[in-house]
Structures are given as C-alpha cells and as structure tokens.
Amino acid sequence: MKIKRVLSVTKKEFIHIKRDKPSVIMAIIAPVIMLLVFGFAVSTDVNNVRMAISDQSNSAESRNLIQSFENSYYFEVYNLTDNPEKAEEMIDKGEAKAALIIPPDFAKEIRRGQKSTVQILIDGSDPSVARTAAAYAAMISNSFNIKLNNVRYKNPSVQSAAIEARSLVLYNPTLESSKFNVPGIVGLILQNITIILTAFAMVRERERGTIEQLIMTPVTSLELVIGKLIPYVIIGMYDFTIVLILSYILFGVVIKGSVLLLTILGLVFLIGALSMGMLISTFAKTQLQAMQASILFLLPSVLLSGFMFPREAMPKFVYAISTLMPITHFLIILRGIILKGVGIEYLISTTAALLAIIVIIIAVTVNKFTKKLD
Amino acid sequence: MMEYAIEIQNLTKKFGSFTAVNDISFGIPKGKIFGFLGPNGSGKSTTIRMICGVLSPTSGRGTVLGYDMYKDTERIKQNIGYMSQKFGLYEDLTVDENLDFYGSIYMIDAEELAARKMELIEMAGLAGKEKALAGTLSGGMKQKLALGCALIHRPKVLVLDEPTAGVDPVSRREFWKVITELSNSGITILVTTHYMDEASICDIIGFIYNGSLITMDTPEGLFNKHNTRNLEDIFIEYVSKLSSKEVELSFKDIRIKRSGV
Known part of the structure; x- marks a missing residue:
C-alpha cells in the first residue's frame, strides 16, 4: 500500500464533497439541524x-x-x-x-x-x-x-409520623428528557451521516463509470477504499465534536466521564458505520438505491435502538434484533459516559458486544467487496 | 525476429459456461498500431481487460512488454495507458485536477508532473482550460483530456477502447493525428473502433467474432485478399458469412430500396 496514492484518492474525494452541495449540507449542516430538531422536539418533559x-x-x-x-x-x-x-x-x-x-x-x-x-x-x-x-x-x-x-x-414535643419511601433520581435529577435524548442523538447523527455519505461515495464511482478508468491504473482496491474512507472519518469526527459542543451549549449536556474514552469508542463505532455504508454500496447500483437502502437501515436504528422507546418493553424477538445493531450498544456507551460518567470497567460487556458486531460487519463487507471486484 | 510489445497465446476467458474469448493468439510489434475490430459483444473489451491486467484469463499465456499477464499485473498497469469509450474522468474535477489525480496515482513526483501536465495540455489543445471543470468540456475535448490522463505516466503501450465513439468528424481527425504521432514516437497502440476509415490507418488489423480471432493482417493484405479497397465491405462479409444471417449489404442498397418505395 502506497500512502501517496491513498492520499491522492483522499484529496480527490474531498474535492468531490466540496463541489457537491448536498454532500456539504449533509456533512456540515445536517448534524446541527438534526440536533436542534431532535433535541427540542423529542421531548417527554411535562411542564405547566x-x-x-x-x-x-x-x-x-x-x-x-x-x-x-x-x-x-x-x-x-x-x-x-x-x-x-x-x-x-x-x-x-x-x-x-x-x-x-x-x-x-x-x-x-x-x-x-x-x-x-x-x-x-x-x-x-x-x-x-x-x-x-x-x-x-x-x-x-x-x-x-x-x-x-x-x-x-424545632418543636420536638411533636413526634414525626410514619416511615415513608423516598426515591432519588440519579444522573438526571430533574428528569429532563433532553439530557437523555441528546447523547442518543449524538450516536444517531454519527451513524446516519457516515452511512449515507459512505454509501454514496462508493456508489458514485460506479454510477458515473469512472471506476472503469481507475481499475486500469496501479491503484489497489485497498488503497482506493482507505483513501475514500478517510474524508468520512474526518467528517464523522467533526460532526461528533460539533454535536457534543452544541449539546453542551444548547442543552447543558456535560460529558461527565472520560472524553478520551468517548472519542476512542466513537471512532470504533464510526468504523462500524463506514463499514455498513460500504456494505450498502456493494448491492446498490445507483445513488438512489443507496439512499433507499440507507433509509431501510436507519429506520430500525431510530425505533429499536432504545433511542426513543425503552428496549425493556420490547417483545423478545424485537429485543433480539435490537441487540444486533451497533447503535444499540453505542447508545448505552454514550449515555454511560456522558450522563453517568462511568469508566470502561462498567462498559466492558457493552463494548465487547459492539466490537464483536463491528468485526462481523467488517468481515461481511470485505468478503462482499472482494467478490464484487473480481 | 520481431520484438512484440503485446504477445498472447491461446488466451481464453470463460464466465461460467459462457466463453467470452476463445483461444486467441496474436502479437503486436513494438511501435505499431493494432486495430481490433469486431461487432459489439464479440470479446474485444474482455481481451483488452486481460491485456491490461484487470481480468485474469481462464487459460492461455500472454506478456505485455515482457511482463507476465498473471504475475506482473502491477508492472503492466504501471506501463499501460488506457482510455475507454465512455468518458471515465471526473466531471466535477477541473482539467488540472484530473491530470493531477492520475499523475499522483502513478506516483509521479511533483516536479516531473508539472512539466508533463504542460506538455499534455499543449498536446490536447486544452491551454487556457486548466481550471475548467471536465464536465463542461465538449465531447472532443473530453476525449483529448482522457487521452492526456492515459499518457500522464509516459506509458509504452496505449490501449484505446472505442476512443472516438460519439465524437464529431473534425475532432476524430485531430484525435487520430495525435495517435499517429504517438506511434511515431515509439508507443505501441491497441485500438478498437467501429469506424473503418480509422481502421485503415492501423498497421495491423485483427478481426474478432464470437470470441474467436477470425483473421489478422495488414489493411493492404486484407484489400488484396478480398479484392476490394473498402474495409467496411470486408467487415460485413465476415459477419454475414459467420453469423449466416442476412446483413444489409451496403448503405447504397438501402438507399436504393428506400427511394424505390
């Protein structure tokens, strides 16, 4: 693998993104809009x-x-x-x-x-x-x-009456739903943007016929794939950061746990999302098909991941499906680190599950991808 | 003994039960233009893909510039320039960016690339258009830019798959002028085309039908053998003979039939 070739693919990909308005909007503006919409609208708070x-x-x-x-x-x-x-x-x-x-x-x-x-x-x-x-x-x-x-x-002659139970709400004492929702939104944004943009980037080359020219050059498929993914890793991390900063400014969501741990696990999840985007690109022939496939993929991750509805209340079968989605585990990690401030020792089983799923996805993607190239 | 730039022997490619290329052998001497003719779907592109090291053959042997078609695909790719019937460059990149991208894919260092780009922009007549998006160029200019990108790494073999399809007659002539100049400078060229005027310029013509090489000769040799100076008639004769189906013999006949109505 030649770094120079990888970087020239990356540079080219950035030019594509820069010249394609929908991509720019998707990469830079959409995360902010999604945070605002979900953060303010998805509220189970009861006031007045x-x-x-x-x-x-x-x-x-x-x-x-x-x-x-x-x-x-x-x-x-x-x-x-x-x-x-x-x-x-x-x-x-x-x-x-x-x-x-x-x-x-x-x-x-x-x-x-x-x-x-x-x-x-x-x-x-x-x-x-x-x-x-x-x-x-x-x-x-x-x-x-x-x-x-x-x-x-102050008047000790009067005895205090019966015993009563008191509940104390931890981590989010005022039970504001934005505190609970926002970390979930961070995960969803990271997933959705990356999956869609990656699937598009991979399909675009085939749809426009430029892949024909490219396979005749010495560039290897590994160099091509890595070079193409780098921009989306950068965009994904940018979105991740900007959304976390805005969550603090707009919703007062502070990261209680380790930022480093959050970043590392965010990167792991990002790699999984990129891989899913590539997987979509292996069976989608056009960008339109890629879009449809992405939606098919993203809808369950909003509904079943525990982002909106508690998974505990789901039927066993649906619960099992939700366990297979990386976002489900990543949401637990996000809420754990951001809201509870827990360290890796409390997240080991979740992280292990996330890693296992991502490894499987990557294996399937690599397998499908190499077959496709043959 | 002639030195071949491309030499293939008993090359066969099967996709499942379908044989796309059936036992083809030929040699292209260095610095010659080889015109590869045949109807659509006859196996031209599959043969080209094997020569370019993109597709591995089912059986047979072959070398390009002495490099083995199975083992040295990396070397072959480094020394071949390819341009296809479909404009395969990035329409949302400028002329300059397209050349830059292909230059760096071939690992050309910055100084050499800058000089080479100047040469190619000059050759393609694209001076002043460096900052134009490739998508905004005319069909002829697009083809010349694609040729420029295919030549960026100074390949010794140039493979052109229907390079002038859909290009106007003026641009076609300009394009072929460049091609013959490249040939004179020692580059070996393999070109497929459906234009018989273009084919007649080639040094050697190979005719492929249903995956098999039917004949291979110089244009002069073909003219003598078939007793006509019209390459299109020879092409039609082969197809009608081999497919045993009635091909309209000439446009002249069609015209006569039409005016007869």
Whole structure:
C-alpha cells in the first residue's frame, strides 16, 4: 500500500464533497439541524400541566400546599373550586389535566401531627404525561412534607409520623428528557451521516463509470477504499465534536466521564458505520438505491435502538434484533459516559458486544467487496 | 525476429459456461498500431481487460512488454495507458485536477508532473482550460483530456477502447493525428473502433467474432485478399458469412430500396 496514492484518492474525494452541495449540507449542516430538531422536539418533559384545585380546607396549610404546586413549573393552577366534583368535571372536559383535592380537615390533621391525605387526579389518556405528572405531584407533596418535618424539628414535643419511601433520581435529577435524548442523538447523527455519505461515495464511482478508468491504473482496491474512507472519518469526527459542543451549549449536556474514552469508542463505532455504508454500496447500483437502502437501515436504528422507546418493553424477538445493531450498544456507551460518567470497567460487556458486531460487519463487507471486484 | 510489445497465446476467458474469448493468439510489434475490430459483444473489451491486467484469463499465456499477464499485473498497469469509450474522468474535477489525480496515482513526483501536465495540455489543445471543470468540456475535448490522463505516466503501450465513439468528424481527425504521432514516437497502440476509415490507418488489423480471432493482417493484405479497397465491405462479409444471417449489404442498397418505395 502506497500512502501517496491513498492520499491522492483522499484529496480527490474531498474535492468531490466540496463541489457537491448536498454532500456539504449533509456533512456540515445536517448534524446541527438534526440536533436542534431532535433535541427540542423529542421531548417527554411535562411542564405547566393545568391543574384544577378543590380546596375544602381553605386554611393557611392548604394554601401553602397549593403554593408549592404553583411554584413548581410542572403545574399551573387552572381553577380553584371548593367542590371536588367540579374539579373532576374539568378533567372530563379536558380543561384541566390534573386535579388536587384537599380534604376539609387537612389543616386540622396536620396541626395535630397526624398524616393527612390529599387526592391527586390525573388524566390518564396520555400515559406518558400521566406517569410523569403523577411523579411530579408526589415529589412536590414529599417536599412539602419535608418542610413540615423541618418545622417540627424545632418543636420536638411533636413526634414525626410514619416511615415513608423516598426515591432519588440519579444522573438526571430533574428528569429532563433532553439530557437523555441528546447523547442518543449524538450516536444517531454519527451513524446516519457516515452511512449515507459512505454509501454514496462508493456508489458514485460506479454510477458515473469512472471506476472503469481507475481499475486500469496501479491503484489497489485497498488503497482506493482507505483513501475514500478517510474524508468520512474526518467528517464523522467533526460532526461528533460539533454535536457534543452544541449539546453542551444548547442543552447543558456535560460529558461527565472520560472524553478520551468517548472519542476512542466513537471512532470504533464510526468504523462500524463506514463499514455498513460500504456494505450498502456493494448491492446498490445507483445513488438512489443507496439512499433507499440507507433509509431501510436507519429506520430500525431510530425505533429499536432504545433511542426513543425503552428496549425493556420490547417483545423478545424485537429485543433480539435490537441487540444486533451497533447503535444499540453505542447508545448505552454514550449515555454511560456522558450522563453517568462511568469508566470502561462498567462498559466492558457493552463494548465487547459492539466490537464483536463491528468485526462481523467488517468481515461481511470485505468478503462482499472482494467478490464484487473480481 | 520481431520484438512484440503485446504477445498472447491461446488466451481464453470463460464466465461460467459462457466463453467470452476463445483461444486467441496474436502479437503486436513494438511501435505499431493494432486495430481490433469486431461487432459489439464479440470479446474485444474482455481481451483488452486481460491485456491490461484487470481480468485474469481462464487459460492461455500472454506478456505485455515482457511482463507476465498473471504475475506482473502491477508492472503492466504501471506501463499501460488506457482510455475507454465512455468518458471515465471526473466531471466535477477541473482539467488540472484530473491530470493531477492520475499523475499522483502513478506516483509521479511533483516536479516531473508539472512539466508533463504542460506538455499534455499543449498536446490536447486544452491551454487556457486548466481550471475548467471536465464536465463542461465538449465531447472532443473530453476525449483529448482522457487521452492526456492515459499518457500522464509516459506509458509504452496505449490501449484505446472505442476512443472516438460519439465524437464529431473534425475532432476524430485531430484525435487520430495525435495517435499517429504517438506511434511515431515509439508507443505501441491497441485500438478498437467501429469506424473503418480509422481502421485503415492501423498497421495491423485483427478481426474478432464470437470470441474467436477470425483473421489478422495488414489493411493492404486484407484489400488484396478480398479484392476490394473498402474495409467496411470486408467487415460485413465476415459477419454475414459467420453469423449466416442476412446483413444489409451496403448503405447504397438501402438507399436504393428506400427511394424505390
């Protein structure tokens, strides 16, 4: 293999990219757009849920509780009423998504140091909103409880009431979905851009007939393939970096773990994506076919990889398919390093799975590719 | 004893059960122009690919400039220039960039390449067009640029696969003027063509049909043997005899039939 030849192929490939507007857009602008769209739009966050309130206690304590719901930006007080049925009616009509019903003897019980129960009604027609809203409501009630306990500490004659379980959310305490989504987007961008651009680059030479001229020269297929891939490795790493920087600026996603480890594993994944792009190019004859094949490839990786929907809930068969996709493992790595800040010791099995899949893909690609050249 | 630039013996290429090239033998002396004629699909391109070291033969032997067709493909490629019927250069690269790319593929050092590029741009009449995208050139200019790229590494053998297909008559003549000059400078040329006026310029003509070499002679020899000075008639005669199918004998006949209606 002659480095000079490899580099001259690389230089030529860069000129192709530079002169082809769609490629430039794909390489430089698309990642940013994808980050913005996915980062802002794919959100399971629940904010400003309209809450009807029925305060039958009408006391300083009840107003205090309502105040703490109001202070959180999760809920927005929609209407106050003293009739709990009215509050329920508002949910029926869809005017409110939740209702807080405070019983008449709420203040009395608290003053006595007893546990009082409030009722929270939630519109369950959208389960993901309902689940989150319920969790928030419980959180707010709990913190209200803590406040009460603090008051009681100063007055030790009153005993603290029952034991209760408290949940503590790790890594992403405010449960912002962007924190969870953005690392996934980083992986998807890296995969999609590289697969499509690589498949295009490989097919282009055949579609335009320039390969005919090229095979007559001393350039070997290895030099050709490596020379052609280098630009896409560079573009892939550029996209990776720019998306991580923008994730920090726009979404406040900080890489908690090792940047070096992230880069190394990113590069490994990138090689896998390049290989998949080449694999597509072995059976696609035109750029159009390459595009269609890429979409066929990319759609499951968005839906099944755990990017959008938790894999735990998938049927066994689909789960097995998702295990075969490199992106699934890479997402675990990305979230592990970026969100949790864990080191390689916690990611060994995932990394091993990723490596194994990539090695298989490369083997298949090389096999298909050499057959094609013959 | 004549020195051959290209010499093949009993060359055969099979694709599965299909025999594309069947037991072909010929020798092309150094510095000669060999015109390789035959209908579409007769095995010309397959033969050329084997000579260029791209396709390995099923059986038979062959050497190009003394290099073995099986073992020394790398050396052969380094010494052959190839240009195909289809414009095989990068249309989104400029004239200069195309020459640069092929120059560096052949590992020519920068200084030598710069000088060589000047020569070739001059030869191809592309002066002033160095920064033009290859795709914007006219058909004739594209062919000359392709020829320039094929010559960038000073090959001793030049293989041209229907180089003038779809090129206007003026450009064709200009192109062949360059070809004969190259031949005079000692380059051996193998050319396939469907234009009989071009074929008649060649030093030797080989006629291939259904993968077999039917005849090989000088144009003069063929004229004497067939008692006509029209190469096209000889071509048609071979095809109609070998395919045992009626070929319209001449355009003149067709014209007469047409006006008779």
